[in-house]
Amino acid sequence: MTAETRETKGQAALREQLKRNLSDAIVEMEVEEAERIAKEITAQGLFQMNLLETSVAAGMAVASRLYEEGEYFIPELLSCADAAEAATEIFRPYMLGEKPAPKGCVVIGSVEGDTHDIGKNIVALVIEAGGYEVHDLGRDVPASVFADAVEAHHPDAVALASLMTTSMGHMADVVQELTRRGTRSSCKIIIGGKPVSTSFAKKIGADYYAPGAGEAVRLLDDICSRRS
Amino acid sequence: MPDIYFKEQDQHVQAAEGTTILQAARDAGIIVESPCDGVGTCGKCKVQVEGPEGSFLSEEAHFQMPPELTAQGYVLACHTKVYGDITVIAPNTASQNKTLKILSEGESFSYSIDPYIKKVYAAPKDKTFILAGKQKVGEEDGDTTDKFYGLAIDIGTTTLVTALIDMNTGEEIDSLSALNPQSLHAQDVITRIHMASKEEGLKLLYEAIRDEFNNTIDELCKRNHIESKYIYEAIYSGNTTMIHLATRTNPEPLGQFPYTAVIKGGNTVSAAELHMSPFGNIYLPPIISAYVGPDITSGVLAAQLEKKKGTTLFIDIGTNGEMILAQDGRLAGTSTAAGPAFEGMNITCGMRAGDGALELYQVQEDGTPKTHVIGDVEATGICGSGLLDIVGELVRVGVIGKSGRLVKPERGKYSDVLKPNMKEKDGKPVFYVSKNVYITQGDVRQVQLAKGAIRAGVEMLMTALGVSPETVDCVEIAGSFGYHLRESSLINQGMLPEAFRGKVKFVGNTSKSGAKAFLLNQGVRTYMEQLVGEIKDVELSQDPKFQDVFVKALTF
Incomplete structure (x- = not known):
C-alpha cells in the first residue's frame, strides 16, 4: 500500500484546503501568509511534489492572467512571485523525488x-x-x-x-x-x-x-x- | 520611376520603387511627423494614400492602424513602400506647431559682465579688434564696439529657446522659442541617437537644427534691427545627445551600454555654418555624464547649487529626469529614463502643449472638476502637465487606486459627480476629463512608469549621499515643462516623497539663464569646468537595487 492510500480522508481534505489557500495567498500577494501555509503543509506532513504545480504554479498562472488583463501591474505581479518564492523555499527541503517535468x-x-x-x-x-x-x-x-x-x-x-x-x-x-x-x-x-x-x-x-x-x-x- | 504627389504641399516627388513614403518625403524636404523615426511604433506618420492596386504596399508594424482609418485609406508612411504613381495626403505640420506654449525664463544669480569674447577699438588704425580669450581673432573697420551681441540657446529635445543678448550691457534683448525640428524625425533621445548613428541620419538631424538656428537668428535680427554679423558667440546648452547632434558628432556610444559621451564640453567650436560674425564661435558648457548634460551644468550654475547651505534637490523633469542633489557643497547627479509620457507621447489623447491641450485639472470640494485648456477652446487632447494633474487628482479622490487601477463606479468611493465620467471603450474602462478627451488604463500605466523612474532616481540619489527626504530643505524643479506643474499633483501621485510638501519651487528655464551666464562671464567657464569633475555620477543602470526601488515607486 502506498502512503497516499493510507492517508485519511481528513488529511486529504485538509491538503485540498491548504492547497487552495496557498494558491489564493499567492494571487493576493500575501508573502507571509503564503510562507505560513507552506509551513503548515510541511508540519502536517502533507507535502507532495504535485503541490508545486497545483498550488504554487497555479497561483502564479492566475496572477499572470490578471497582469495580462490589466488588473495587476508590475508591482503586484512581482509581489505574487515573492509569495510563490517564499512558499517554494519552505518546500525545498521536502522536494525529493520526481519534479513535475517542464513543458x-x-x-x-x-x-x-x-x-x-x-x-x-x-x-x-x-x-x-x-x-x-x-x-x-x-x-x-x-x-x-x-x-x-x-x-x-x-x-x-x-x-x-x-x-x-x-x-x-x-x-x-x-x-x-x-x-x-x-x-x-x-x-x-x-x-x-x-x-x-x-x-x-x-x-x-x-x-x-x-x-x-x-x-x-x-x-x-x-x-x-x-x-x- | 513612381511619382508621388503630396497633395497638401502640392509637390511631385520621384522615388525609386520600394522606397517608403516617409523616405521619399524626407528626400524631398517634406516633413511627415515621424517621432519614432520610422520604427513603426508611434503611428504618428499616418497619411492618406490614393493609387491603383499594387502601386503601394504596407508592411505590418508594431503600431496597429484602427480599422476605420484603414478603410479611409490611411497607412503608415514609414511602413508603406511605393511601386507606382500615388497621391499622398500628409498634413502640413509647419502651421500646427506655432502655438506651442514654452516658458523661456529661468532663475539666475548676479555676476559681472566679463565675456570671453571682447571688442576693442584701436583708434590709431580706426579698426575694432575682436578678441577671444586674449587672442585676436578678427577685426572690423571703424568703431563697432557698440554692436556686440551673443546668443544663449537652450536646446531641448522638443523645444529650442534662443535669447539674443547685448554683450555690452548683459541685457536680454529678445528671446524666441521654436520646436526642435529634429523631433519631427525622431521624437525621443534614443531614437535620435539610433538615427544619427548613420551618416545620412546625422546629416539630416544636424542640418534641420542648424537651419532652425539660422531662421531664429534671422528673425531675432530682423525684429530688433540688428545685423547678424555682429553676433560673436553662441552657447549651446542642452542634454548631452542634443549637443552631439547640434555639433554634428556621431552619438552612437551614447545609445548603448556603457553609455559614453564623445564630447566632453568645456570648449569652443566653429560657428561658420551659423548666421553670425565670421569670427564667431560656439561654447559648449562641460558635460557631467552621458545623460546629465550641459543643460544641467547651466542649471547648477544658475541655481548656484554648490554654494547653497543645507540640502537642495534640483530636478529637470522631462523625457529624461536629470537631477542633482547638493548638500553643503557636495554634489551628486543622475538621470533616469522617464520616457515621453510627460510630453504627451504614447498617451491615447496625448498632445503637445498647444491650443486645445488640457493643461490643468482639479477636482473641487463638491467633486466637480475644474479644467483649463490652452487657447480657451474645446479640449482636443492632454499635454504633459495636464496628464500629471489628472493622474495626481484622480489618485487623490480615489478614481485611480493605489495600484494604478481605474476604479469602477460601483466599487469606487469617489464623488457621484465623477462617476458618469467613467465609461467603457472597447470593453475597457476609460475616464473622461472633458467631452471628447479621456485617459485609459494604459495611459495611467505609462504615467506610473514615468513617475516611478523619477522617484526611483530621487531615492537612489538620496541614498548615495546618505540624505533622508525629511532633511531636504528645498526642491527646485527646472525646465520649461516643470514650470506648468503643481506641487500637489507631483506629490499626490508619489513622483516626489510626501516629505517634500511645501518645499517645491519651480525655477523655470535655468538651462537658458545658465547659458547666459556662460556667455557673459568667462570666469564661470573655468569654475564650472572644474566643478563638474567633482560631481559624483550616480549610475543607476548598474545598481542591483534599482529594480526594487523602481518597482516600489510604481504604486501611488
Missing part, C-alpha cells in the same frame, strides 16, 4: 548594449509560471553567451529582449551567431520589446515576435506541442 526549456536575456531588464524579468516570470524551465542570462548579454547557453541547455526557444532602438540591432547578431555555430535550427527565436515587431523579426531572421508575456507563453505552448 519545455527557454533561454532568455536582454541583448548586448541594453541594460534594461525589468520587462524581461516579467516575461521570464510568466513563462516559468506557465510551466517552463527558464535560463535567464541577464542583461547586456553578448551573442556568444546566448549561443553557449543554447549548446548547454538545448532549449526549445531563445527569447531576446531589447528596449531601445539603439540595441535592437544586436538581436540579429544572436541569430547570426547561432547560424554560424550550426545551432540555429535546433530552437525557435522569439523577440520582444518596445521597438521591435513581426516585420523586424522577419528582417533579422527570427521566428516570432511576442508583444507581451502572455503571447510568449502561447507561442511556446504552440512550439512545444508541435515538437511532441
